[in-house]
Amino acid sequence: MPPIQYVGRHSEHFFGKYLSEIVRNLKNRGQGRVVIKETEAAKYPEPCFYVIERASPVMSDKSHVRCRLWARRICRGRDLGTGQILHTHEPDWRLAHPEEAERLLRAASDPKNAVTDTTVRCVAPMPPLLAVYLRRRGLLPDETRRKADAAASASSDHALTADEKEAAGLLLLTKLPWDPELFQVPIVPSEEEQGRIHPPYTYTSRDDLFTKPDVSGDKYYIRRSDTPGLYWKVILEQKSSSLKKATKSPD
Numbered sequence: 001m002p003p004i005q006y007v008g009r010h011s012e013h014f015f016g017k018y019l020s021e022i023v024r025n026l027k028n029r030g031q032g033r034v035v036i037k038e039t040e041a042a043k044y045p046e047p048c049f050y051v052i053e054r055a056s057p058v059m060s061d062k063s064h065v066r067c068r069l070w071a072r073r074i075c076r077g078r079d080l081g082t083g084q085i086l087h088t089h090e091p092d093w094r095l096a097h098p099e100e101a102e103r104l105l106r107a108a109s110d111p112k113n114a115v116t117d118t119t120v121r122c123v124a125p126m127p128p129l130l131a132v133y134l135r136r137r138g139l140l141p142d143e144t145r146r147k148a149d150a151a152a153s154a155s156s157d158h159a160l161t162a163d164e165k166e167a168a169g170l171l172l173l174t175k176l177p178w179d180p181e182l183f184q185v186p187i188v189p190s191e192e193e194q195g196r197i198h199p200p201y202t203y204t205s206r207d208d209l210f211t212k213p214d215v216s217g218d219k220y221y222i223r224r225s226d227t228p229g230l231y232w233k234v235i236l237e238q239k240s241s242s243l244k245k246a247t248k249s250p251d
Contacts, residue, residue, distance in 0.1 A: 016092040020067035023055040026095075030055060034101035035071075038092040044181075046076035046115050047108045049096065053082055063226055065089055075181055077107070077114030090228050115183055122186040122209050123193055124174045128167035135166060140198060144170070147195040171196045173204045178212040186210070 016038045023030040030052040040048040050071040058066040066089045073080040096104065107113045134140050140148075148169030155168065171193055176186050186209040194201040221231040 016094050018065040018091050019055075019069060019088040019093045020057060020065050022093055022095050023052065023067060023069075024057070030095075034096040034104060036094045036096055036104075037087070037090075038094055039090075040075070040181075044076050044115075046113060047074055047104050048076060049074050049101075049104050049108075050085060051105075065091075065226075074104075074108045076183070077110075078183065079108070080180065087223070089223065117183050117185045119187050120176055120184050122174050122176060123171045123189050123197065126167075126170040126172050126198070128164065131167040131170045132163065134170070134198065140170075141200070144196060144198050144200070147192070151192070151196055169196060170198055173197050173199075173201060173209075175204075175209055175211045178210045 019035065022035060026033060031054065033052050034049050035052060036049045050069075050073055052069065052071045054070045056068050057064070058068060069085040069088050070082060071085050072082045073085065135145065150169075152165055152169035171189075173189070176184055188209070189197065189201065197204070219233060219235045221233055223230065224232060
């Protein structure tokens with residue numbers, strides 16, 4: 001069994017029932033019924049709910065509080081489609097009354113109740129100390145330095161000192177953290193801004209303008225039904241060790 005480390009403290013902020021407790025008391029395990037996750041409903045003013053497509057218990061869970069759920073997710077009035085839903089083990093679920101479910105579905109069908117996309121800039125001025133360091137060390141490409149100097153000289157602020165002018169003009173690409181509930185849309189930098197970004201824009205933007213979590217590592221954090229407010233750190237066998245064992249020839 002992989003080693004497990006407890007992280008954090010127990011939280012009492014959940015209010016509701018386990019999803020498995022709800023679906024096992026419904027006909028066809030709640031297919032077609034609407035359930036609400038209270039933490040989401042309290043967090044956003046727009047409609048947030050799930051329409052159950054299929055639910056199945058986790059037979060290895062002896063506490064009988066964990067289940068697998070496939071549902072159509074409506075988040076902040078936007079239909080995110082059907083897929084497997086996470087966090088089904090958290091005790092903050094509630095079954096919607098048929099009249100409430102009809103009202104929620106009607107509200108979600110109205111585009112006026114859906115959240116609008118938020119455009120966010122993904123460039124920022126480079127910190128002055130870093131800019132001066134890169135310039136004096138000669139670590140900037142000639143084209144990037146030339147475009148940064150042109151932008152700094154074209155600035156209308158004439159109160160800059162010599163050191164501040166040396167640090168002006170350079171930009172950093174600041175990727176947005178991936179969060180499907182925020183509906184953020186990054187603004188693609190203009191061609192002039194792309195020329196002043198260091199490291200080069202073609203390199204830093206090759207994996208999109210979002211920073212998505214890396215799920216290919218040897219360790220990750222999970223939550224268990226018996227400790228809903230804690231994260232458990234699971235350390236897997238290192239892939240390098242597994243590869244070494246697989247390629248090792250027998251004596």
